[in-house]
Amino acid sequence: MKLLRTAVVGLALYSASTLAEDCVAPDAPQIPNGASSTMEQMLAGQKAVKAFQTANIEYMGCLESGLSAAEAALKEASEEDEPAAKAKYDSAVETYNSAVSKEEEVAGQFNTEIREYKAANPG
Secondary structure (H helix, E strand, O other), rough: HHHHHHHHHHHHHHHHHHHHHOOOOOOOOOOOOEEEEHHHHHHHHHHHHHHHHHHHHHHHHHHHHHHHHHHHHHOOOOOOHHHHHHHHHHHHHHHHHHHHHHHHHHHHHOOOOOOOOHHHHHO
16 A cells, blocks of 8 residues: 555656646746836837736646645655655745746836836826
């Protein structure tokens, strides 16, 4: 029975890492400089940010599969396999959280540049 549990945990860990490797993080867009950009450049920047956010949501959805598999493997892990399972789970959580942080960072940068644009172009 212990051998079967080890095999199941091993398969789950392999699946979690394989799924995460299949997920491709989108590149953050170039954010226009609000103080010196035209309205057209700001609109293009807004479109790029929205496209990034859509791609990032898809990426996080892909990561969720690996995160779920890593969590299941951790719950099923024997005492012997627990450190490896915990490391995989922690890595999956860190990757997911990084994707969330990146999206927040991009949105924050763009909002700052919108304020700069409005300050440079009153009226």
